[in-house]
Amino acid sequence: MADVVLKLDNFSVSYKTQKGSLEAVRNVSFELKEGETLAIVGESGCGKSSLARGILRLFPRNLEKASGKIYLDGEDILSLKEDIFRKNVLWSKISMVFQGAMNSLNPVLKVIYQVAEPLIVHMGMDKNSAFNRAKEMLSFVGISESFAERYPFELSGGMKQRVVIAMALVTHPKIVILDEPTSALDVITQANILNLLKILKKELNLTYIFITHDIATTSELADKVAVMYAGEIVELSPSENFYNLPAHGYTMMLLNSVPTLKTIKKLKSIPGSPPSLISPPKGCRFHPRCQYVMDICREKEPPMFKKGEEHYAKCYIGESHE
């Protein structure tokens, strides 16, 4: 059995706002084994990007509190001092492909320099060996040497995304967080990038945390799926169970809203909109929108029930309760 590389234990992040404290990530716990991919899905504003950035300590300025534990290879990295965290963890162990990063490449620097930069800045490498390693990484993601010497505006969208992936991998991290890596790309380019990510994962034995709102692309990478709603993980399941045996009311309704090409089914959207995180609803946070709502859902917050092998859901459906 592969080792657990990353473990989150009751990780919470809250922000200060004018209207009060906002709990963007609430009591998130999960374990990730080496070589596994965890997909985090949810609507916009459910806290999935806050969670990902929180793992890397990339907090916004209005951070109020980040609590809980994050273990990387058994070591609690949330209690590390800032400079030690930056030196030993950030980029060298965990790196990230940011949402829309392909549009944030520096327009006046050659792409090879941008890929080599983390090596020079974070790992203290000299320029020549950093450039060589960047070149290797670029050809690994499918960008030829002639393109390495070009500027971002000379590359197409798919190539820029490849550059951004190369940037995240050049420091040889164990864990890569992918925040909507394909959301701005066309379907064919998206398929190419997902193929690349699959190949990279196999060859480099990477562990991915894959953040997306697109249920259909989730299946391209995920071994495990965590569904987030209003700051909480409401269901955590192996991906076979996620698609075939959803246990949470939200997951069921989410799956019913996905248009697919092959099957003809009546699609149903989820009424209403996600709750305010400043004053979330009592009981289960999803109950005002849930079509399976019961009396207990309005009163008592459901605990994490075990629904099957490595399958957990915060939902009363199928549970006996008084």
Next chain:
Amino acid sequence: MNNNEILLRVENLKVWFEIRKTIISQPLYVKAVDGVNFELKKGETISLVGESGSGKTTLGRTILRLYEPTDGKIFFEDKDITNLPFKELNWYRRETGFVQQDPFGALAPHFTVYRILEEPLIINKIGTPESRKEMIIKALEEVKLTPVSDFINKYPHMLSGGQMQRVVIARALIMKPKLIIADEPVSMLDASVRIEILDLLRDIQRNHNMSLIYITHDLATVRSFSDWIFIMYAGNLVERAKTDELLNNPLHPYTKALLSAIPDPDPTNRFKLREAPPGEPPNLINPPEGCRFHPRCSFVMEICKKEEPKEINIAKDHCVKCWLYKEG
């Protein structure tokens, strides 16, 4: 209403945008739409599908005469509107509605919902203030922004993305147009509200027997939505067919590639690689000679590199632009 009547006919439409590098050199053109032909009957829906940069938005906007066509003809109810001067276009603007991609940018931030919907009525001098109010309330009810009194005096920033898009649809609808062009109406919205907005658009289209052109890059949403699917690549319509025919029997290699690239929610996907043609759509200033898809095509032949294929009729309601196929 006779449903076989042709509402819109587009013949060999070209839209080229001029760009000039220096004063001395010849002007260069971005051939965004290059020779497009199709007909749209009353009450029918077309989904126009293509990658970004394929010219689908340009085609939609040119049909609305928001861009000037370079060549070709557009007929609306047999009237040639291709070169009508701006001043004579008012009647055409009343007959057509436009739903923009980005609801956040499409609504004036300092107008209330009421004022946003009243604006087209004022411009077209329709009704009295009282009858306008009735029409606005009816339009809001139709897009299911109920109770109307909750929304009518709100400003756009007080609405969610889905609600804003409903206001945009209500605005397109209020003139009772015969044709609505919806340019990626749901791409900015969350997955859970997309289906709702698409269902709403389709219901409205059916109830009023309007024609609709739905522009999208997402083939997965079109199945239940449209009568026709047109596939656009690099300024050309490479394949046109009825929805079921196209999905079950795709002919053009590009259509096949598009269909196979669309992810389906299936947990076994993660163990296999998808077939996807390498590369990206061509530069439209200097598109490849012959068939524009040939550099990425896995069935490429000699003729594809030299001569542009003509559009041929493979079967009833199925046209394709590819050398692999012969007429009949």
